[in-house]
Structures are given as structure tokens and as C-alpha cells.
Amino acid sequence: MRHSISLFVFSFAVWLLLSGYFESLLLVLGLASCAFVVWIARRQDVVDHEGHPMHLRPMRWILYLIWLIGEIVKSNIDVAKRVWSPKLPISPTLVKVPADSDELRQVIYANSITLTPGTVSIDLTDATITVHALTREGALALETGEMARRVHGVGRAE
Amino acid sequence: MQLLIDILSWITILTGSFFVITGGIGILRLPDFFTRLHAVSMPDTLGIGLIILGLVLQAGFTQTSAKLIMIFLFMIFTGPAATHALAKTALHGKLKPKAMYKQDEESST
Numbered sequence: 001m002r003h004s005i006s007l008f009v010f011s012f013a014v015w016l017l018l019s020g021y022f023e024s025l026l027l028v029l030g031l032a033s034c035a036f037v038v039w040i041a042r043r044q045d046v047v048d049h050e051g052h053p054m055h056l057r058p059m060r061w062i063l064y065l066i067w068l069i070g071e072i073v074k075s076n077i078d079v080a081k082r083v084w085s086p087k088l089p090i091s092p093t094l095v096k097v098p099a100d101s102d103e104l105r106q107v108i109y110a111n112s113i114t115l116t117p118g119t120v121s122i123d124l125t126d127a128t129i130t131v132h133a134l135t136r137e138g139a140l141a142l143e144t145g146e147m148a149r150r151v152h153g154v155g156r157a158e
Numbered sequence: 159m160q161l162l163i164d165i166l167s168w169i170t171i172l173t174g175s176f177f178v179i180t181g182g183i184g185i186l187r188l189p190d191f192f193t194r195l196h197a198v199s200m201p202d203t204l205g206i207g208l209i210i211l212g213l214v215l216q217a218g219f220t221q222t223s224a225k226l227i228m229i230f231l232f233m234i235f236t237g238p239a240a241t242h243a244l245a246k247t248a249l250h251g252k253l254k255p256k257a258m259y260k261q262d263e264e265s266s267t
Contacts, residue, residue, distance in 0.1 A: 017228070020221045069207075076177060076204040079196060083184040092193055092256055114238035117199040120192070122245040122255075132245065132255055134196040 003047045006054055008038045053104055060154050067150060072116055079117040079134060093139040096128045100152060109151045113142065167215035174208030177201060191248055192255040195241055202237040206230065 012034045019030065041047050049055060082089055099106050110121040110129055118138040123130035133139035177200050184197025210230045217223045249255075 014228075017221070017224050072203050076200055079184070079200060080177060080180045083180055083187060083197060088187060090188070090193060092190075094255060110242065111235075111238040114241050115199065115203060115234065117203065118196055120195045120199070120245055121242055122192070122249050124242075124246075132192045132195070134193060 003049070003052045003054060004038055004042060007041060007047055007052050008034055010052075011037055050104065056104075056154055064150055064154050068112055068115070071147075075116050075118045075138070082134070090134050091136045093133045093136050095131050095133060095139040095143060097131060097142055097145070097148065099124065099127060099129045100148070105151050105154065108154060109148060112147060112151065163215050167212040169212075170208045170215065171212035174205050174210075174212065177205035177208065181205060190256045191253060192245065195245055199237070199241060202233065202241075206233050 012031065015030045015034060019026070021027070021030070038047070041051070046052075100109055106124065106129075110124055113119050113121045113129065113131055118134045119142055120132045121129050122132045131139070131142060133142065181197050181199075181201035184200065185194050188194045188197055207230060210226050214223045214226050217226065
């Protein structure tokens with residue numbers, strides 16, 4: 001129930017943001033369509049902690065995003081340098097890093113790895129994520145586990 | 159003030175465009191499928207991020223800006239999923255990456 005209410009509020013906020021209408025008839029129609037969406041989602045049985053995660057810690061989440069954007073900027077510059085360099089100094093490396101036990105954190109971790117240029121998560125099993133890194137340095141940096149530690153702080157386990 | 163905002167948005171949009179072009183060059187220069195994926199993630203992240211930042215600076219504090227930021231968020235969430243789907247399909251289709259397993263390398267030396 002908690003998830004349904006949150007989903008309703010969230011989708012109505014998105015509706016307001018996208019439409020920008022504040023006339024009463026249109027507002028009622030918007031509310032009705034949001035209620036309809038929540039009803040469909042409940043029928044599909046996707047309104048749970050996985051489909052609509054509410055257990056992330058907001059402050060940690062924002063701090064993590066800021067840190068991640070910093071990392072993305074740094075590795076973008078690094079990869080751009082390597083692409084433009086005439087010698088093409090790359091050393092593709094595969095590395096296996098341990099995955100978190102919680103599914104949501106696994107997804108956040110694997111997505112963060114892929115979002116950072118220079119590392120792509122190419123396979124995910126229960127215990128490990130296989131990562132393709134453009135350079136040895138990238139693989140070594142990932143192995144230090146700093147990103148994993150930060151992801152761990154974002155969402156608490158069920 | 160308007161001049162300052164214009165200059166800033168020019169800088170961010172041009173830098174973003176530079177990263178998009180770099181992504182294209184990377185696809186041409188890098189040797190195999192898996193390394194090319196790395197080039198694609200540049201326009202996906204910093205390229206589109208900087209261009210949208212420049213457009214938000216132009217639009218100011220309006221509904222347009224909110225929509226632009228939502229475009230950025232959707233790109234951030236869907237981009238890695240698409241890249242991962244491509245990489246996993248390639249791997250399971252028996253495409254071998256031209257790369258060493260780091261663990262193997264260490265045990266052989």
C-alpha cells in the first residue's frame with residue numbers, strides 16, 4: 001500500500017511537470033489517469049520494493065550521484081585523450097569483481113560501472129560481475145573496491 | 159549577466175559536442191566490439207550531459223529546463239542497460255574480447 005501511494009504521488013508530480021496545466025478539469029483527468037496507471041501496475045504485480053524502490057537513503061544517494069558524476073568526468077577525459085592519441089594507448093583487460101548480495105545494489109553497481117567510460121560490465125552472476133576495462137589502470141582502480149563500498153552505503157538491505 | 163550565461167552555455171554545448179565527436183572517432187579507431195563500447199559511453203554521459211546543461215542555461219528556471227533534465231535522467235538510466243544488453247549478447251554469442259583476464263595473467267607470471 002505504501003508503495004502504491006508513493007507511486008501515485010510520484011506519477012502525478014511527473015504529470016504536472018510534463019503538462020504544466022493547472023485547470024481543474026485537466027487536473028481531475030490527470031489524477032484519474034495516474035490512478036489508472038497505479039491500478040494497472042498493481043494488477044501486473046510490479047509495485048514492490050524492486051519496481052518502486054523506496055528504501056534508498058536520499059542523502060547518501062545524492063552524495064553518491066555527485067561522486068559518480070565526478071568519476072564520469074574524470075574517466076571521460078581520460079578515454080578521450082586515449083582515443084585522440086596517435087599511438088592509441090589501450091590495454092583491454094577483463095576483471096571479475098565481487099557483486100553485492102542485494103539485487104538493487106547489484107544493479108546500481110553494474111550500471112555505475114557501465115556509465116563510467118573505460119569500464120563496461122559484460123556479465124553478471126550471483127556472486128561476481130565480469131568487467132571489460134579499456135585499460136589495465138581502469139581495471140586496477142575498480143578492483144580497489146571504492147565504488148562497491150560507496151554503493152553499499154546507498155541502499156540498506158531488506 | 160545575459161552575456162555571461164550565453165558564454166557559459168556556448169562553452170558547455172561546444173565541449174559536449176566535442177565529446178560526441180570523440181565518441182564517433184573512437185568507434186572508428188578502436189580495434190574490436192568491446193573496446194568500441196567504451197567509446198560509445200562518452201557521448202552517452204558527458205556529451206549529452208554538457209549539451210543539456212548548456213540548453214538548461216539558455217532556458218532558465220522554466221518547465222523546459224525540467225523536461226531537459228528529465229531527458230538527461232532517462233538517458234542515464236537507459237544507456238547502461240542498453241550497453242550491458244549489447245555486451246552480454248555479444249559475449250553469449252561467443253564473441254571473444256581481445257583482452258586478458260587479469261586473474262589469469264597474475265597466476266601465469
